[in-house]
Amino acid sequence: MTQQPVLSVRNLAKTFxxxxxxxxxxxxxxxxxxxxxxxxxxxxxxxxxxxxxxxLKMIYGNYAVASGEIRLSxxxxxxxxxxxxxxxxxxxxxxxMGYVSQFLRVIPxxxxxxxxxxxxxxAGKDDASSIQQAQKLLSRLNVPERLWNLPPAxxxxxxxxxxxIARGFAGDHxxxxxxxxxASLDAVNSAAVVALIAERKAAGAAFIGIFHDxxxxxxxxxxxxxxxQFSAPGKILAA
Amino acid sequence: MSALLTARGITKRYGxxxxxxxxxxxxxxGEVLAxxxxxxxxxxxxxxxxxGRLAPDNGNVFYRMRDGNDRDLAxxxxxxxxxxARTDWGFVHQDARDALRMGVSAGGNIGERLMAIGDRHxxxxxxxxxxxxxxxxxxxxxxxxxxxxxSGGMRQRLQIARNLVTRPRLVFMxxxxxxxxxxxxxxxxxxxxSLVADLGLAVILVTHDLAVARLLSHRxxxxxxxxxxxxxxxxxxxxxxxxxxxxxxxxxxxxx
Numbered sequence: 415m416t417q418q419p420v421l422s423v424r425n426l427a428k429t430f431x432x433x434x435x436x437x438x439x440x441x442x443x444x445x446x447x448x449x450x451x452x453x454x455x456x457x458x459x460x461x462x463x464x465x466x467x468x469x470l471k472m473i474y475g476n477y478a479v480a481s482g483e484i485r486l487s488x489x490x491x492x493x494x495x496x497x498x499x500x501x502x503x504x505x506x507x508x509x510x511m512g513y514v515s516q517f518l519r520v521i522p523x524x525x526x527x528x529x530x531x532x533x534x535x536x537a538g539k540d541d542a543s544s545i546q547q548a549q550k551l552l553s554r555l556n557v558p559e560r561l562w563n564l565p566p567a568x569x570x571x572x573x574x575x576x577x578x579i580a581r582g583f584a585g586d587h588x589x590x591x592x593x594x595x596x597a598s599l600d601a602v603n604s605a606a607v608v609a610l611i612a613e614r615k616a617a618g619a620a621f622i623g624i625f626h627d628x629x630x631x632x633x634x635x636x637x638x639x640x641x642x643q644f645s646a647p648g649k650i651l652a653a
Numbered sequence: 654m655s656a657l658l659t660a661r662g663i664t665k666r667y668g669x670x671x672x673x674x675x676x677x678x679x680x681x682x683g684e685v686l687a688x689x690x691x692x693x694x695x696x697x698x699x700x701x702x703x704x705g706r707l708a709p710d711n712g713n714v715f716y717r718m719r720d721g722n723d724r725d726l727a728x729x730x731x732x733x734x735x736x737x738a739r740t741d742w743g744f745v746h747q748d749a750r751d752a753l754r755m756g757v758s759a760g761g762n763i764g765e766r767l768m769a770i771g772d773r774h775x776x777x778x779x780x781x782x783x784x785x786x787x788x789x790x791x792x793x794x795x796x797x798x799x800x801x802x803x804s805g806g807m808r809q810r811l812q813i814a815r816n817l818v819t820r821p822r823l824v825f826m827x828x829x830x831x832x833x834x835x836x837x838x839x840x841x842x843x844x845x846x847s848l849v850a851d852l853g854l855a856v857i858l859v860t861h862d863l864a865v866a867r868l869l870s871h872r873x874x875x876x877x878x879x880x881x882x883x884x885x886x887x888x889x890x891x892x893x894x895x896x897x898x899x900x901x902x903x904x905x906x907x908x909x
Contacts, residue, residue, distance in 0.1 A: 433897035477893040500872045500886040522839040
């Protein structure tokens with residue numbers, strides 16, 4: 415019996431309708447289809463503005479799906495994100511899929527350590543192991559210990575991004591969605607993220623992501639999917 | 654998924670004007686639902702209909718009582734409705750003066766809700782009140798001061814303590830941060846966020862502030878002219894709005 419993929423995207427389409435601009439219709443993506451298996455890192459490639467981030471956002475339930483399916487399988491359960499209820503998506507975000515965006519959305523007053531520990535707790539870890547998990551990730555990502563108990567609002571861009579990455583990884587999710595996680599990081603910290611990805615892959619996690627840095631992409635990608643093949647008819651590509 | 658509160662086709666008119674038009678949705682235990690829209694969109698009317706303070710012209714609101722039975726709010730006696738409002742529900746008003754007894758001490762304001770559900774031991778009530786003052790970040794040494802001596806932010810936090818002391822399952826909030834300074838708002842929002850998560854509260858939150866909705870809610874209901882024009886997961890509605898009116902609302906916010 416072959417293992418079913420963790421993520422299976424079929425004939426996915428995305429269209430933006432700009433109601434405030436004469437209801438202009440912007441077709442972005444059409445017939446997007448691919449699978450991501452456990453232990454595999456699939457990277458979306460192609461120029462900016464072709465809809466790579468939109469695909470990740472649809473998988474995470476953050477963007478609405480025009481048509482098609484996004485099947486997320488976990489043990490014997492399969493959910494289609496395209497039609498899932500908000501409550502189902504919230505539950506999947508807690509237990510099945512983690513997302514790292516390019517920027518940290520700061521919560522006022524909460525310390526870096528607690529932001530990360532809360533993500534671990536949401537995924538079902540107990541208080542003690544959540545704190546441990548947060549400490550482990552902070553030190554692996556080279557965040558100086560003096561910052562751990564401070565809210566990240568005043569941190570540098572690179573420090574905030576490492577908090578963001580630690581939060582995304584805190585839940586040990588079987589599917590990780592990464593949108594340029596290393597964009598604002600130096601070589602040392604990029605390498606730390608690459609090591610984290612390799613470790614989670616070895617543990618069976620599936621990854622889907624965007625990495626513009628060629629060196630990072632070469633190391634982490636098992637497969638690169640060229641997004642241009644999914645451009646919607648009528649889509650105007652940015653020069 | 655068991656719904657704590659279910660609205661089915663509720664409609665309310667004021668003369669020819671429609672305040673709410675056949676609105677249906679459910680709120681689950683522990684779920685935070687934000688109702689957003691501009692002034693006059695029917696948000697506050699909807700909140701009053703959901704909490705049984707206004708009777709709908711059509712439709713029903715069902716609430717799952719602690720015994721597990723769903724009851725139509727219209728079928729409750731006035732006594733039952735008041736008991737529900739005093740014990741299982743909380744109301745956080747925009748203006749704390751509408752909810753607090755301004756001539757009664759902070760401790761008295763909290764203790765009153767406990768006495769309403771039968772607590773009689775003065776020492777226990779005072780200890781619980783003091784504990785709740787600390788939880789909402791008010792120095793328990795100020796337990797005997799009246800809310801008139803408190804700042805706007807403190808009054809709002811006292812109102813929250815008064816509401817949560819009876820461990821309600823559902824809290825209605827009407828613009829809870831309206832009228833507060835921005836710095837005070839952030840503190841209050843963070844406090845509400847952590848209390849709601851710790852206590853597993855269901856919240857129905859009316860706000861015109863999309864940032865408040867994003868920070869606190871799981872799901873959003875967008876209202877315009879008494880109708881629900883869009884509903885969905887909070888970040889989906891705010892990041893990829895589908896309805897023309899939601900696109901207008903989202904694009905009208907100035908980025909800080």
